[in-house]
Amino acid sequence: MSATINSITPIGGNAGKGAYHVSERGYYGEFGGAFIPEMLYPNVEELRQKYLEVMSEPSFKQEFNKLLKDYVGRPSPLYFAKRMSEKYETRIYLKREDLNHTGAHKINNTIGQILMARRLGKTRIIAETGAGQHGVATATVCALTGMECVVYMGEIDIARQAPNVARMKMLGAEVRPALSGSRTLKDATNEAIRDWINNPVDTHYIIGSAIGPHPYPDMVTRFQSVISEEIRAQLLEQEGRENPDYVVACIGGGSNAAGTFYHFLDEEDVNIIAVEAAGKGIDSGESAATSVLGHQGIIHGCRTLLMQTEDGQITEPYSISAGLDYPGVGPMHAHLFKSGRAEFKAITDSDAMKAGLQLCQLEGIIPAIESSHALAVFEHQKFGKDDIVVVALSGRGDKDLNTYIDYFSL
Numbered sequence: 001m002s003a004t005i006n007s008i009t010p011i012g013g014n015a016g017k018g019a020y021h022v023s024e025r026g027y028y029g030e031f032g033g034a035f036i037p038e039m040l041y042p043n044v045e046e047l048r049q050k051y052l053e054v055m056s057e058p059s060f061k062q063e064f065n066k067l068l069k070d071y072v073g074r075p076s077p078l079y080f081a082k083r084m085s086e087k088y089e090t091r092i093y094l095k096r097e098d099l100n101h102t103g104a105h106k107i108n109n110t111i112g113q114i115l116m117a118r119r120l121g122k123t124r125i126i127a128e129t130g131a132g133q134h135g136v137a138t139a140t141v142c143a144l145t146g147m148e149c150v151v152y153m154g155e156i157d158i159a160r161q162a163p164n165v166a167r168m169k170m171l172g173a174e175v176r177p178a179l180s181g182s183r184t185l186k187d188a189t190n191e192a193i194r195d196w197i198n199n200p201v202d203t204h205y206i207i208g209s210a211i212g213p214h215p216y217p218d219m220v221t222r223f224q225s226v227i228s229e230e231i232r233a234q235l236l237e238q239e240g241r242e243n244p245d246y247v248v249a250c251i252g253g254g255s256n257a258a259g260t261f262y263h264f265l266d267e268e269d270v271n272i273i274a275v276e277a278a279g280k281g282i283d284s285g286e287s288a289a290t291s292v293l294g295h296q297g298i299i300h301g302c303r304t305l306l307m308q309t310e311d312g313q314i315t316e317p318y319s320i321s322a323g324l325d326y327p328g329v330g331p332m333h334a335h336l337f338k339s340g341r342a343e344f345k346a347i348t349d350s351d352a353m354k355a356g357l358q359l360c361q362l363e364g365i366i367p368a369i370e371s372s373h374a375l376a377v378f379e380h381q382k383f384g385k386d387d388i389v390v391v392a393l394s395g396r397g398d399k400d401l402n403t404y405i406d407y408f409s410l
């Protein structure tokens, strides 16, 4: 089989088939929308008006699919994890996003958005990054297409993520430090938004997860939906049916999960499990389990569930995994939680680390710590022996080696 993009699902209403897809106005149930400063309106509105049309152009699909195949290395394998399946007495498949170029699912989105930016006549790209993974994926596609690239990153993050800063520089990006506030992701995002307001004509802002004002969550989800599209074809080939019994994915902002769930949203026989980072425990004050601890509010331009104080100040999240260390979830996931379509689980640092090490020793695969959270689900839930459980292995563990070394005293 070859990778094919996104049979474009029509924009849904809020009932029946399509109930879990975005509405015409950019909502998933009560979540989503575009809450942005007036001065950003023209940029976001241009994207909103054009994104579906651009994505459905045959030449766009062809270029996207070709890059996914020849540059990213898709389709990523759907691997039957035999030893792990034996241990947990169920049928476990791993969707190997860790084998993608640059080591995670993030490249699927940045490839899509860079092609979108070109179709919109943009010549300059900006992005925000926390741990640096999205910054690297963005710098990569800018090098690939010869676009100017500026990545905003908190000064504190620049200091603690030196290898990713070096990668971005090698790829030709300029890394600009955010010097205000806590000097982390939130401040980098503010700087990126300020830049976009000042450069509305030539610049596209590549957001790195299924978050932000409409149409970003839907656009990112559609680019990532190649994951579930491939799972269906691969399961049909290997098991004779397209639908697994369960799909499982970790959630930071929610892009790998959105892509893994997308083609199963309306398939009621497929159970959806979303895994959040509980950090040191839900009640520890050091957590990122938004579905449990969050309330409705507005973050990064959309209404969703987020962790905040009584007076609406965003709470500092915590997780051992940089990619899950985010105080909100994308609006689609807030709706999947509220509607009960997905089951949410919170996994602690220690359970995730154990599951990560176990995958190394049972299957010879070193997972990203984000992905290890999804793998930990088997210690918390018993699946039937004939159940097919597909877990998104969102990334590889190379970037986390120092954390593994410190944690296990290796």
Ligand SMILES: *Cc1c(COP(=O)(O)O)cnc(C)c1O
Binding pocket: 104, 105, 106, 133, 208, 209, 210, 250, 251, 252, 253, 254, 255, 256, 257, 323, 324, 368, 370, 371, 394, 395, 396
């Ligand atoms: C960034 C990242 C995540 C979290 O981001 P989502 O948008 O929630 O997918 C998960 N896994 C890996 C490997 C990542 O790099």
